[in-house]
Amino acid sequence: MTVSQAEPFALANGASGQPPIWRRLFPYWLNLPSIVILLGLVAYPVGLSFWISLHSMSFRRPNRFPFVGLDNYLTALVSPEFLSGLVVTLKFSIASVLLIVVLGLALALLLNVPARGRGLLRALILVPWAIPPIVNATLWQLIFDPHVGAFNGLLVQLGLISHYQSWLTDPNLALVIIIIAHAWNHVPLATIILLAALQAIPRELYEAAMVDRTSRWRVLRAITLPWLLRPIMIVMILQTMGAVKAFDLFYVLTGGGPGNSTTSLAWLTYQTTFVYLNAGMGAAYSYIIMFITLLVALVYLRGLYKRGDVE
């Protein structure tokens, strides 16, 4: 039995004497706490931050803050720091999102195989998820430490390198290590979402394939992956939002270096706001980051809700 979507409030209250205005307002009442919180703690700070971004405001000399219009944005967009930060953010986001999707998919497929020990592995997947970001950052710092780190020790003992190396000093490698550490921390959530999707695949789909004696690889390509397209898209949206904002690892592992090879936009924003105390510029950077995220998310959402099943 289906209840039509057009019947808005069939279950609202048994009493028929409810004034219609109350009924009409009911959904808004349900959203009221969330809206109040978001207005006060997101919309308002974002508004104030936008106002600050239109001023030349430094926390060093906070008594002077001339209105400069869009100057901060124009300065940001043409500055070499911004451009290289944008490149770092793009590289980091694309690589880590792809890595997370690939690893998350592999782990989800593995965890979906009916084999002994699967329960244990499902528990282990929760371990990286449980690691707070700041612990994750120090954890990888301890592993890649150039003088006493485990990674060096392991490679030397395996005979792969002759003496300890400094992994974070190579401009390209430093970013790769941050990507690896970030992915490790975020793979579990991706795995859980993808595993949830895998378990929801209707049995009939597979049973049909079994009858046809289709090879495992064909089943994966013809049934599983198409089914997973949507959840993968969701993972990508969530991870992109996270990656563009990522901050802790840059802070602890490289501090943006060597050179500016790991100075991402989020890190640049932090430096500008809290170290150079240039509030106006920092606010402008945040707006640019927000705009980029929004743009990317809209692209995903278009793909996601193309078929019009958005409510």
Next chain:
Amino acid sequence: MKLFDNGALSRRNFLRAGVALGAAGAGLPLLGTHTASASSVALDFEGWNYDPQFQNQVLADFTAQHPGVSVNFVAEPAAQYIQKIVARFVGNNPPDLLYVRDQTVADWADSEYIRPINDLPGWEEHIKGLIPFHLSGLQYNGKVWGLPYYGDHIAYIYNADILKKAGISTPPVTWSDIADQALAIKKAGLLEHPVMFPLKNNAGLHWWSAVYGSGGSIFAADGSPKFPDEDPVSLQLLEWLVKAAQDGILDPTSVQMGTAEGRLALASGQIAFGSSARYDLKVINDPKTSKVPGQAKQVLFPSLTASGPHGTVGWTQMFSISSDAKNLDEAWQVLQYISSLEVAKRYYLKNGVGYAYESLDHDPDIIAETSRWSDQAMFAKQGELAKAREYITFSWAAEWEDFHMQQLQQAVVGRMAARDALQASADKAVQLKKSA
């Protein structure tokens, strides 16, 4: 309140107006700021987390003598201290007393976060007999902005055991000595990369020390850069580092090394030559925290030529009173107590961190403590040669230094010529100076 009478909209009014505006728009209830009115005076004191237990002990001693005053000391993570303080002042929620590093004195004085002590009774007494670099660190714009907490200098350190094993009998005096000895150590198979030089973004102290070691200068008083040409020391030093990297004697980790990583590298016994905060010798020579206890020795900071002057950077940290302190008299009492010579001595005996008082150099207890893990004569001698960094009053210092260290890193990893790197940094300084 002075912030209101300068005609312009003040920082706080600015944010307040913003809050009122936004809150009205958002329908957010505005609760008035409430001021606590207690019978006894309670002071709010904020610092970073270097041995807060000790600070609490000192404050407890103070309160025992002054029952009417209580001090609530809060220790923040050292690495985020500036951010935290800025948030408190910008958010109009300042502490009464606070720790201040010498490089933020100018900013915080100009921003009216902290007040000078020159109008407080007996202030002159407290700055007599201070080691010169400590005294200069307390001053800005002809005023004194706080009283000394602790400070120290960057020490050049070598590992005596490794030098002995390589058959080297005299510690290095010049950078070319270091190159020769490091090559000998490398050839003897003792260490792969014997020299470290912290070059991470936050490790500018070491670069300044090296420049001072050779008698160089980085900025003129007006903030114009003297490198790469007017004063050649920067360029010669960077060329030395680039060559050391090419010869494989410079630990490549150096470009991602700060003071903490450098200290750990020294303590792990994998480095023969490097610089660190002088008090780190205590940790590096302690068997509980080091693989090479007793082997780390201090020498005067090396120079490019044998003539010296072997200077280094000295920095100081202080206690200051915030401009908005409600109980000025009590705050001043606390300030005088916690910055006293007696407390500085107790502090040294416990943690080995440097003091601002010249007379303590000859204190028998201090000498006995230092000789447990270092050399008092060397401490005093290098301390006399130490100077504050020339840029600490420039508002753009932090931004320039980040950029500068990035250029040094680029040069050392071979992505940029030494001269171009310094030129880029000099250009950046000029640009920052202009837009400041």
Next chain:
Amino acid sequence: MKIGGIAIYVFMLLAALYLLAPVAWMFLLSIMTQSEALSVPPHWIPHAATFDNYAAFFNPSARQATMGADAIAAMPRAMLNSLIVGLSVAVANIVLGSMAAYSFARLRFRGSGVLMLAYLVSRMIPAIGIMIPLYVVLQKLGLLNNIFSLILVETTETLPFSIWLLAGYFRTIPRDIEEAARIDRCNWLQAMLKVFLPAATPCLIATGVFGFMSSWGSFLYPLLFTSGTGNTTMPVIISNFATDINADYGLLATSGMLAVIPPFVLAFWFQRWIVSGFTAGAVKG
């Protein structure tokens, strides 16, 4: 088939290694002395394993001499604060999230699409950019140095995702069960509490765990919005061990291990529901 079976186990072993090895190294460091932690090559099996670092957290006075003593002493309280914040955020997400999600899943109202978009967009704002304005707001509300401020801020951070996740799940719950409850003369609230929400249990749990995990690891908010050892949270205290002055690998690693245990226990406990709770969000959204 046989080979396939072995391959599966090889992969599972690799996966286990990948997931566990980094934490295993942290655990090893936590049972070493600082001096042993500096060994080259590293001691994969500690020569002198010690639980002193753990003991220090339970009996802080034993480590008076160390620099990190103050941070150690602050850890139990900070853990408690983190737990309070985490659990409150979890509950707030479940309650507020369910309310909003129900409206999207069951009711039609003007502006619902825009509202959902607004929720999602609020997730895209970098926290760093609004940190100072947020500080000013909390100061005006008199909530600084109060863990309630953290509960509020963390709820704000996590709520949009929770609403989206719950709305997806609610749509998969057949309307029949509410109808049935109606026939039993339940009013709307009773129908919600007795029938509808129990049917959504897995997703409510997943939402709660997600809220807990996010706030448990948050660092910059508690750093700026709380002061002192009484009302700050675990990540701030951990950063004390990582700052240059106090660097002690053993204590750093131990604090990290302690920080991992509560969220792991929570996630492990609710493991079964978490995966199914995410199903609707993943498949239907």
